[in-house]
Amino acid sequence: MHPATVSPPPPNPPPPPTTTQTLDEITTLLCHLLPYSLSVKSFSTRWQIIRSKLATLKSSISEISDSPHWSENPLLQTLLPNLLSTLHRVQTLCDQCSDPSFNPGKLLMQSDLDMATGWLSKQIQDLDLLLRSGVLRQSNAIVLSQPGPGSAKEDLGFYIKDLFTRLQIGGIEFKKKAMESLLQLLSDDEKSASLVAREGNVGYLVHLLDLNTHPSLVEHAVSAVSILVSANDLSRKCVFEEGGLGPLLRIIESGSMGLKEKAAMAVEAITADSDNAWAISAYGGVSILIEVCKSGSIAAQSHAVGAIRNVSTVEDIRVSLAEEGAIPVLVQLLNSGTALTQEKSANCIAILASSGENFRELILLQDKGLQRLLQLLHESSNSDTVEHVLRAIYSLSASESASRVLSSSTSFIIQLAEIIKQGNIVLQHISASLLANLSMSDGNKGAISGCMGSLLKLMESVKPDGIQEVVANALVSLLAVRSNRKDLVRDEKSLMRLVQMLDPRNELVSKKxxxxxxxxxxxxxxxxxxxxxxxxGAYGYLQRLTEREVAGAKKALQRLSGNRLKSIFSRTWRE
Incomplete structure (x- = not known):
């Protein structure tokens, strides 16, 4: 039996060329192609453009070879082989155009030459970006790892430049890793957002928001933009000026649910700057945001309402909000949204209600618009929400129909009195303003006599502006009821506070x-x-004020000093 024939092992494939060998081959090929392309007579205009591109490439390759750490950069391991392949294709085209016997067809050759020109332009752009970033002049060790806390700004700035270089000229894996590193940086260090805005290419980041981009890159880009616009004024302004608002609105309109939420968060942050809010109309953003309020997820809904609130401060956009049907949606969200959504909706309605009679009528015409505000006022324990609701109700009270409803609502009036007794100064101010304006029945006025002491205490406040006047008006309204007058003078502490305000030496309170x-x-x-x-002791203070000719003092003194009490006044004043 003959032994089986043993096949010889296959030869080992040659090792791939090193980056240095590839660069040397590119240099040699460029030195050959530049003079060779001069001899091509056909399609001379196109070859003139290609020759210009080749000259630019030669300059870039020379600059790369002069950089101290060029061979360590991983981007060149992809860029240089791709460039070498393109140059071989140019070599082939040059041979074909120089060969009289070769006849592929004029249109086909024109197309091939145009494609070659496009490839060369893209590779020139990538190399130029790599050179301008400065990463080739730094050790690769700096590039690979994120600078730790307390690192110098120069190191962090260089790291950001490297990330954006990889993001723009690398393959998909390079881009994904660069985006992940960028997100990590922004998440770990809030202050890095400003440096990213200054050192990074935010315009390219905005470019990645296009829904035709690779899905994972779009998701990362939306996350990065959301962080940037929420971080500070500088990075927010940078994203806006690079055109970020339009693509974000397109994502809200057509993106996946997760993308919609992040994009809506970014739009809310961008429109928080009043200088940016006007632009929402330019992109058709009003209708997009309203639609999200109707059918978006809970998170997207909240951010969309926030954006609507932000842009409602712009007069022209307020008109659009009314025309696009935003008001019924906002009214509905007062009682159906999350606590945060309710707060933003109430804030927006307060802004709209204060903007004119037309908006007030639209709010009141909605299904139980005023009743929904009163319900939220009763249910909410959040002081910001309560403030927005009270401001909205105060503006609506300018309407005769709303004023009648509010004036006759005992539960609402009692709640105002409780806020005056226990709320913060802002809530107390708005509540006192409402009490001063409403046409309450004597029964309702009597039901809240317990808040008069708190009102008197508020009258000593100098801030916010106008609080002393509205408190005085509210007290005058309540004191139209006899029982309330008796209650006030029985409260010694409140009575003394009132009298001490008459003291000419007390300059905190205007005497009127x-x-x-x-x-x-x-x-x-x-x-x-x-x-x-x-x-x-009121008599003595009134007499002093009368002597100083303070308006209203003489009349008050005359009413106080009736004939039947002259002896009491004299004795009290002497004492």
Missing amino acids: FPLAVVSAVMGGGSQGCRKKLVAA
């Missing part, structure tokens, strides 16, 4: 306000109220 309240206390002619005021 306590004078108005004192006159209201005496409005029913009650001798008991007069006696209490005199006993508290």
Whole structure:
């Protein structure tokens, strides 16, 4: 039996050329192609363009070879072989155009030459970007790892330039890794956003928001843009000026649910800057945001409402909001959205309600618009939400129909009194303004007599502007009820506070306000109220104010000093 024939092992494939060998081959080929292309007579115009591209490439390759760390850069391991392949194709085209016997067809050759020109342009652009970034002049060790906390700005800036270089000229894997590194940087260090805006190519990041881009890159780009616009004014302005608003709105309109949420977050942040808010109309953004409020996810809905609130400060956009049907959607969200969505909706409705009678009528015409606000006021424990609701109700109260409803609502009036007793100064101010404006029944006024002491305390506040006047007006309204006048003078602490405001030395309170309240206390002619005021020392202060000719003081003094009490006044003043 003959032994089986053994096949010889296959020869080992030759090792791939090194980056240095590839660069040397490119240099040699360029030195050959430049003079060779001069001899081509056909398609001379196109060859003139190609020759210009080859000359630019030769300059770039020379600059690369002069860079100290060019061979360590991983991007060149892809760029140089691709460039060498293109140059071989140019060599073939040059041979074909120089061969009289070769006849592929004029249109086909023109197309081939144009394609070659396009390839060369793209590779020139990539090499130029790599050279301008400066990464070839740094050790690769700096490039690969993210600088740690406390690193110098120069190192961090170089790292950002390298990330954007990889993002723009690398293959898909390079781009994905660069995006992941960028997101990691932005997530780990909030301050890095400003440096990214200055050192990175934010315009290219915005370019990646195109839905035709690779899906994973779009997702990463939306995340990065959302972080940038939320970080600070500089990075937000940079994204806006690079045209980020339009692509983000297109994503909200047509992207996946996850992308919609991130894009809506970014649009809300961009429109928070009033200088940017106007642009929402230029991209048809009003209708897009309203649609998200109707049918988007909970998160997207909240951000869309926030963006609508931001742009509602622009007069022209307010008109668009009304025309596009935003108001019924916002009213609906007052009671159906999340707590944050409710707050933003209430804020937006407050802005619209304060913008004019037309908007107030639109809000009131909606299905239980005012009732939904009152319900939210009753249910919400968030002070910001309560503030927005109160501002909206205050603006709506300018409407006669709304004022009638509010004036007759005992539960609402009692809630205002509770806010005056327990709320913060802003809520107290708005609540007092409402009490001063409403035409309440005596029964409702009597039901909230317990808040008069808090109102008097508020009248000593100097901020916010106008609070002393609205508090005085609210008190005068409540003191139209006899029982309330008696309650006030029985409260010694409140009575003393009122009288001390009459002291000319007390400069915190304009004297016209306590004078108005004192006159209201005496409005029913009650001798008991007069006696209490005199006993508290009001007579002496009124006399001093009269001597100084303070408006209203003389009349109040005359009402206080009736004939039957002259002896009491004299004795009290001497004492």
